[in-house]
Amino acid sequence: MQRAALFGRSTRKKLKAPRWIWSSLSVVVGFLLFGAVWYLLSHTVAPRVPDPLATLQTFLELIRNPFYDNGPNDKGIAIQLGVSLLRVFAGFLLGVLIALPLGVLVGSSELLRGALNPVIQLLRPVSPLAWFPVGLAAFAASEKAAVFVIAICSLWPTLINTAAGIASVPEDYKNVARVFRFSPWKYLTRVLLPYALVYILTGFRLGLGIAWMVIVAAEMLSGGTGVGFFIWDSYNALDLNRVMAAILLVGLVGWVLDSVLGYALRKVRV
């Protein structure tokens, strides 16, 4: 039965039951399996890592009182998450403001594509940890450096996807714009961007995923507030339960962000 739920799109039909029962059952089974492996590992090879039960308990404690504020180093988890989300949105938005226009330019000119592609390939794989000192040097403030790191790490998928979308606009649509004398603005807003929208949203989705992944690292370095700081601070206080619970939360929030953009993408596709 587990096999059917996990792998069997075709076998599922034979086991006459509503689809949603099987799909939710498979989710439960997936989590149970994951929890079991985690439990085993934490009780064998990694005994200092909290097991799922302890983590879940701390998790519930954290979200029971999420908004308390006892001064700079002791805030509720919702406040920490909120701060991190704000930073992520600020950095991501900054990235979009750079990547979207640049992507349109790069996508519409083969010459620019040739010129900028090597630069993009060079900068894209650089780790957020490496960018942080650059941000610090440039802005002389750790808060701004964190936003900068998020921006520069998350803008690549938007840039690359936008450029790919713009570059693949079919000749037929360009001809419509030429025959009917569309102004550059109308060409951009009625032809290029609508056609590339699916590409752009896909870029956003990947970029936001990266931004959320980078935030923890950025905040470990910048310190002060946010979920990254929370994790590092808990580790220093030797409270590994809180580390694991925070990881769970980071994962959940990331999942929600991804689902929102995934939903938008499905809306656009149909």
Added chain:
Amino acid sequence: MGGYLLLSEVSKRFGSYVAVEKFSLRVEQGEVVSLIGHSGCGKSTVLSMVAGLSRPTSGRITLEGRELDGPGPDRGVVFQNYSLLPWLTVYQNVYEAVDSVHRDLTAEDKARVAEKFLRIVRMWEHRYKRPGEVSGGMKQRTALARALAINPKLLLLDEPFGALDALTRTTLQDQLLNIWNAAFEDAFLRALWGEEQKTILLVTHDIDEAIYLSDRIVVMTNGPRATVGEVVEVGLERPRDRKRVLEHRTYVELKEYLLYLLTEKYGRQEVA
């Protein structure tokens, strides 16, 4: 020289494939000229060069004495595959074209122009639908409305009625002739654009349609190296009455002759 639209020895090659070679044609202002020929012979290629969307590899095309330089608002095009923008509604597809070409009109007048032409092609009720939600014939009618609504002096139509049922086809053919004749039935459009006779270059597969609409019919030879095979004058007087035309002796003879040209003289022979 002279001539309103002049194609002199126009050739087009795609890589090593010579699609059209030394195509020469002279169209006077106010004429309706049809291009017929077998599928793939190069009709759309010729039309798109006249539209200014692609450049001839050699030869010249002049319009009113000036050599073509890209597309212009003096030419309205109905593309063979409609080419409506799928993310815009039927209405927006027409309106955006009107808005771009008639920059001097007020927004209100632009909206009225779009409405008039959507009504002419009977797409007004469907104006909020997107191209993906309407039939092929409806897409074709929308594309026709878009091309007509920019009030071009030269209309370039690539099988504009191909996907329509016989009834819609005949009404739209008559509407097209009205517009060609500068006889806008609508007072608003008449006041806006006066009476300027249009010129039409039409690609069609339908011999009856070619005879009914045209002054001359250009039969193209088969590709590669397609060119003008025969130019047939349609000696039927205008205005033409559909019923009377069908019974006319000239019509019957023309149809037979065109059929002969297409099936025998320029019939599809397999090249060894």
